[in-house]
Amino acid sequence: MSEVTRGIIGMPLHLAMSSKLSRMQFHSCAQGLLAEIERLQRFETAYKEFSDKTDWVRPDPAGQEVGMHVADILRKRCDDLTSHNQAQADEIVRLRKDQVEAISDYNAAVDRKDKFIGECDRLKIENATLRKFIIEFAQADAQIAYAYAALCGEQP
Numbered sequence: 001m002s003e004v005t006r007g008i009i010g011m012p013l014h015l016a017m018s019s020k021l022s023r024m025q026f027h028s029c030a031q032g033l034l035a036e037i038e039r040l041q042r043f044e045t046a047y048k049e050f051s052d053k054t055d056w057v058r059p060d061p062a063g064q065e066v067g068m069h070v071a072d073i074l075r076k077r078c079d080d081l082t083s084h085n086q087a088q089a090d091e092i093v094r095l096r097k098d099q100v101e102a103i104s105d106y107n108a109a110v111d112r113k114d115k116f117i118g119e120c121d122r123l124k125i126e127n128a129t130l131r132k133f134i135i136e137f138a139q140a141d142a143q144i145a146y147a148y149a150a151l152c153g154e155q156p
Helices: 004-012 020-057 070-151
Strands: none
Touching: 004 020
């Protein structure tokens, strides 16, 4: 508030209203003060709203937050949360990469298992073929032994 405004407001009523000029000055000054009051009330309303919305920050400040301005505390907490979220996002990316590798390893293991099963099936067929051959060989050997014994005059 300027000195002129203080002088006009502090002027005794009989002087303030004595002439048209002094009444106009008083009125003009009063209008300016009303505008200033309205402007300050908007600031007060904004401050109260900000204060109401940020009171939760004040009751339990962390050790490093003592003595800090509420806006600085909020900025610090937002920065901390942002870095924490970034760390989690990085971890998710890493886990997804690990998941892709695990799926690839699993698919490779399934392919090896399928090849192994195929090889086992092939060996089973080969084993059955060999058993059949051994049986036929044993039968042929028995027939040869019987024929040899018959030729030599022995009892088979």
